[in-house]
Amino acid sequence: MRRTNAGVRDRSVAPPKVNVSVRDEQPTERKTERQEPANQAPARAGQRNHRFDGKPRENSRDDDKQNSRPAYSARPADEREQAPRQARPQGVDTRITPRPDKNEPQYRQAPRRGGKVRDGYDAVNTPQYGAAAKAAYKSTSISTELPRLSKVMAERGICSRREADEWIMNSWVMVDGVIIDTLGTRINPDAEIVISSYAHEVQAETVTIILHKPVGYVSGQAEDGYQPAIVLVHPDNEWLDDPELNQHHEREFQRRYLNGLAPAGRLDIDSTGMLVLTQDGRVARHLIGEDSTVEKEYLVRVEGTLDDDGLKRLNHGLSLDGEKLKPAKVSWQNEDQLRFVLREGKKRQIRRMCEMVGLHVVGLKRVRIGSVNLGKLPVGQWRYLRNGERF
Helix, strand or coil, rough: CCCCCCCCCCCCCCCCCCCCCHHHHHHCCCCCCCCCCCCCCCCCCCCCCCCCCCCCCCCCHHHHHHCCHHHHHHCCCCHHHCCCCCCCCCCCCCCCCCCCCCCCCCHCCCCCCCCHHHCCCCCCCCCCEEHHHHHHHHHHHCCCCCCCCHHHHCCCCCHHHHHHHHHHHHHCEEEEEEEEEECCCCCCCCEEEECCHHHHCCCCCCCCEEEEECCCCCCCCCCEEEEHHHCCHHHEECCCCCCCCHHCCCCCHHHHHCCCCCCCCCCCCEEEEEEEEEEHHHHHHHCCCCCCCCCEEEEEEEEEEHHHHHHHHHHHCCHHHHHHCCCCEEEEEECCCEEEEEECCCCCCHHHHHHCCCEEEEEEEEEEEEEECCCCCCCCCEECCCCCCCC
């Protein structure tokens, strides 16, 4: 039973809410514009605006407008009109940006572009702006007459350019007694190049694979729903009946052999025969480089009539894509099959050559690249390049 005491608040009834406006605490002209009736609940206070000083959002709009006026608006209009304007310099066309002066500070001039790190450009110690940057660029410019180290290594057949860049970054290359670890270094073409034994060990672990590609597989990346020929390189398709397998490769297939394994040359989707897949950049450059002269032999089954003049044109005298073809060796293998030996490999070259002389190709098989023959390797199977084989 609750006691009746005038000094104790009755907690069974909620206390009345008191709405105290922040503006009531400050003397303003509009202190109380309206008062709420006694029998009506007090108005709900506006949401606080925490971006400013805690005033209610609804009640502080007028004050914010007054406080946000720019400083110059407080001056009388006559004073603003009397303020003198800065005179435009005589004889200067402000529409044209003046050329940089060497006496001007660098931050006042237009920036200059830098170079590449592989060419020896140092972005930290090289000035970036003004006349100082121009003078530094002229003094530190690298002669483009000398070849890059990676190019010289590739031309000498030491490795590919990609491998050369990796070896240089690992400090495995020495030029005239100096270890080179900077990409893009230019050297004398006759300089002495010494390769570290670590690089030779890494290069010896690369593999080259001979695959007998079936019809219906593309040489490179998958296209038009056809699978690439590299999907056939797995242990189930290795040719274990190779009579010289154990003499040259006594190792099991590993997944790392697929890293960087790429075709060295193309073979059309509707053609079959020998396809070379390699991790060795030297092999790829030797087979498909711009200066490659490796022979590739094909057996081509054709339909149609070929006279002596057409046979001479196949050997030498045809052009594709506006370029004259290199001399070829074309002869009859049997009554319905031709033997082609080429030293270049343009897209669908043999089929287009035969169309020019009135022949239709119904079958094409590559049987030799350089001195490496396809031999008895079954269709769809692969083998390692033997130690004694050279393209």
